[in-house]
Amino acid sequence: MLVRIRSKDGNFRFEMPPTADISELVAKILETTENADPSTLTISNQPRGNETRASTLKGQSLQGLGLKHGDLIFVSYKSQAVPSAPPPPVAENGAPHLPTSAEQSRRLWESVKEDPVDEYWRSKDGKIPRGRDSRFCKHGANAMCDYCMPLEPYDAGYHAEHNIKHLSYHAYLKKLQPKMSSSTSSHLPPLEPQSYKVKVPCPSGGHPNWPAGICTACQPSAITLQSQAFRMVDHLEIASTDIIERFLHAWRQTGLQRFGWLIGRYEPYPEVPMGVKAVVEAIHEPPQEGELDGLSLGIPWEDEPRIKELAKSAAAPLTIVGYIFTDLEPTPEDRTKVAYKRHPQSFYLSSLESIFAAHVQNANPTLSRSSSTGTFASRMVTAVLTGTEDGGVDISAYQVSEQACAMVDADMIEASVDPGIVRVKEEDRSEDNARYIPDVFFRYKNEYGLEVKKSAKPCFPVEYLLVNVTHGFPQTPAPLFRSNKFRIENRPGLEDQHIESVLQDLARLRAPELAENPNGGDFQQRVELAKWLSDWHLVAFLGTTQLINPEDMKVLARVASSPDLEDPSILDPLFRTESWQTLMTFTRETAPRRPTTSAPSTGPSAMDEDIPQDVFDQIAREQESATGSGGNIRICPHCTFENSHGGTDCEVCGLPLDG
Template sequence: MIVRVRSKDGNFRFDVQPNDDISVLLGKILDTTIDADPTSLAISNQPRGNETLVSTLTGRDLKSLGLSHGELVFVSYKPRPAINASIPSTSTATHSSETHATGTRPWETAEEHPVDKYWRTKDGKIPRGRTRLCKHGPNGMCDYCMPLEPYDTSYHTEHSIKHLSYHAYLRKLTPKNTSSSFVPPLSPLNYQVKVPCPTGSHPSWPAGICTACQPSAITLQSQPFRMVDHLEIASTDIIDRFLQAWRRTGLQRFGWLIGRYEPYDEVPMGVKAVVEAIHEPPQEGELDGLSLGIPWEDEPRIRELAKLASTPLTIVGYVFTDLDPIPEDRTKNLYKRHPQSFYLSSLEAIFAATLQKTSPIPSRSSETGYFGSRVVTAVLTGTEDGAIDISAYQVSEQAVAMVDADMIEASVEPGIVRVKDEDRSQDAARYVPDVFFRYKNEYGLEVKKTAKPSFPVEYLLVNVSHGFPKNRAPLFRSTKFHIENRPGLEDQSTEGVIKELTKLNAPDVTPGNGGDHSKKRALAEWISDWHLIAFLATTQLFSPENTKTLLEVASSPNLFDDLSALDKVLYSDGWQTLMTFTKEMAPARPTSFPSGSGGGMDEEIPPEIFDQIRESEMASGGGTSSRIRICQYCTFENTHDGTDCEVCSLPL
């Protein structure tokens, strides 16, 4: 059974048996206290008065003391005298929020994101100016000009803000004056059957179930808050590059959003996700959808790489296309997602819930130390006038909990979610509680209706605003290097990198203030490309330290203000190795032509140079496309099946 305990250290729940001696409960309580004197510990069934020293109850079991399942016990004690400071505790606490043996609770050790730490240092008040109704002096304040709380309903209604921000919601739930007895206001939703049952009176599910272990009925409702308030794309080039693959093939695309989280002042205590790049995983695009592998094998590498940027980045969400040109005018796209259709399909909502479930954020306001997720879902689709626009969403905590409990599934109708049937089989036991949703009927009256067998997907969605910054300053300035995992359309290769470096005269760019400033600036702009750096990190030309230096410099906001920062890259071992290959492969100026040939070189490139590059790429899992062969004399990329280069006519 569960016994609830309230003391000056907080609220706790302990799993005990009715026949346990009172000393068992005493030991659990002592592990939650700080330097308590065991002889002074007293319990009561009231907040004040009627205290009984636990030491006088030794030898009695909990049942004989009248303690039953769910009983609330109030505890008081005095600090342990200094001479008794060495008295050890005799047991370990096991309350519902998994208090550690040291007495710390999960929420106390949660390491929150910097944006959460920022808002916890602010009061979040909404300032208001002096009005005509104010009768006080310039330093006074009244009800007409007093700052509003960040969760003020009238302010949100006036500014058409549908959801409270996460921290405004916390401010509404959290008392202004917290103490050592602070209890986290948030608990992650859980719709699964408790196994084993807290009462211990019957076999675990699916063999048995009771009101103590079964989840309560669910009423679907709009979530009052959102974890992310705004999705900001650092540059239009990011979206344009992502759309290039669809424009050239007509196949849908998927990409992970690489970015960071920042405060967002357009809503009280808001948070925004700023996207700096889109990394495309391996996928199979189709005209009406796509297929990709989850989990993503390269995800750990990309996450670690993103952390090395001048401003640490991470995966903040994902984006996919759903575009279908109109047959009569293929310059316009079909308007698929609208109020009379759907915004996210049931399959997409379940996919979003799955990803949000695997990416919870640390929170000092949750009894488990984690709550919610900031993974954003973005869709590129047709607008009412046939253009292309982006929409952003999250799914609610109810959606995440329902997916976690395996309660819902996609429907053939994209705007409808199906509730699964209960399953008592031993291998795939599933308990599905009653699910309801509310709506207004044709008479304007609110009606409660069962969600079985299905309900509209809109009940699971949370809208996220989106846009581009007024003053655009993306971390990555270049849009020239090929994008990963676009086989046959855009192929990344070391030969391609060297060819571009040759055009940029990169070997001539030297550290220091000497040399051509324009060449150095052009090189700095070219390397400031997420896709280039992500590729170079796989070639084994750059060590982890060199890669870190390259990414820090390439993403520096002040790179063009002080080009001397580029010297860190130019001095690195990886860059020097790359320049060696570039010099060796650079074509020399022709001085004479062999008879019978269309051109020639005055110097032959050693074949082992090409072998070294190919071996490096093969070792890292890379390599060039089998359809492209690089001429070792003029470095032209040949795509035909002949034996001679189509430019210089020399043997390949």
């Protein structure tokens, strides 16, 4: 077969067998170069972009890489630092010895562990089934024609008919590689993350690095903003309305805006061809300072690694799938209604919020076997709780495009005073903060209905950066966490978390009694305790008390997120942990003690068992005050029994009345 090569040294042709190893072709290419560094040699099927290091393709045949007779390959490389350096070592077959470091010996995209939802869709063809058309299908029941054959998942007519604005991520991949086998497609990933930065060092190597010099080989191309054809997440699903109601409670009590990270997982979304949805099981609120018209928070936050590790330990592993914030303001006319601020005549997501979303997405890329870098785009969703036209509260969900993420990564754009407008920064050639700004354009329809191309400098509408994501609640809610009543973290003064309240609840639920008899106990008590533990905010708080070690926290997280809390044995793994026994010891010590023998009617009865300890303490203080005024009754601090004798020990429990 004939293989054509184009590099900065010229055009070359080589006759090679299809079964030849890529290293043999690399050896011939190196013969045409001058002082080339073999470890930097890259090949591509395009003049610019999709470059792949030749060293990562070691062991592959030309035919296996998808090369055919007459194919043109574009080659680039860097020159060696020392021209007089000795040539690279040669292998036994005469081919140059390529680097075998951990990063280069295996191609990055092959070692990537994708999300389970990606593995699911890669095992499916994604075809859209169609039934028999009674008007046009003239064949038998077992036959098929153009009117009833399945459609490809990227079929434009189907998406237009069902008002689906964006292709799903995997439908987009099918469109890029419609008929290539999975083995062939893995050799040449179709995706390349966008970058608008100047390449440093310059591939040509003929001038000083930016900002001292620049050329067409290292400068980014002009940018034309356009609606993104695909989206990484098609739907945002909140597992229960209680999750949103608890999040809104802080705003309703204080009027200050709130922010929270969405804890959940990704699942298939069959309503869209090869779709993906983010299912939210909890909202974790980081430290923040809320204001009437905004909020302040730190990124990254200190507790982030612990929360991510805790989420992974759930029965169905969870992760951070996005974030949510409020933008709510009561109307002056009716304080029970919320102002309608985000609409077509205003903005959907402000320029500042869009840039923040790009920062979050850049920090959380999606692992992908279809990208040459092993990562591509992000599945982090931005959700906003804002007012509706009728004065209610609703959720809006978005992502920002890959162009937006690349522009933020290149420090090209900034927020403006007008929330619906994005500003393009000025070019900066200083050594400390060098910034190259390529030409940026966007298209729009003028008053005559004609499409016009216009320069985006100095500003452009923020809508060009947004990707819409649908949202909703399940018809039959089945949240992973059954309870959402425990106090929420980082709400000082409004909801303070204390270990004392946890111990009181454990005593009320008779957890020590169940721990003493782990294989028995009342069935209803075990179910009630399991449901009380099934609270994300409670589990997250217990991890900060230092009473439960990290390994036992994983057990607690699995038990709390178990889908079968009615199973009497679900608590057994937790009861066997050392940390749970420690927690029960503290519970027994802080729980109110009750008499072990019969007591007069003036003492505590069985009805007192559900009364919190602080009530007993208050009664004891009042009665002690009365005794000090001339009475002879002394309250036992251990069992709260009223002793009318003048002795020093309690008549019931026998312990000293002085404590």
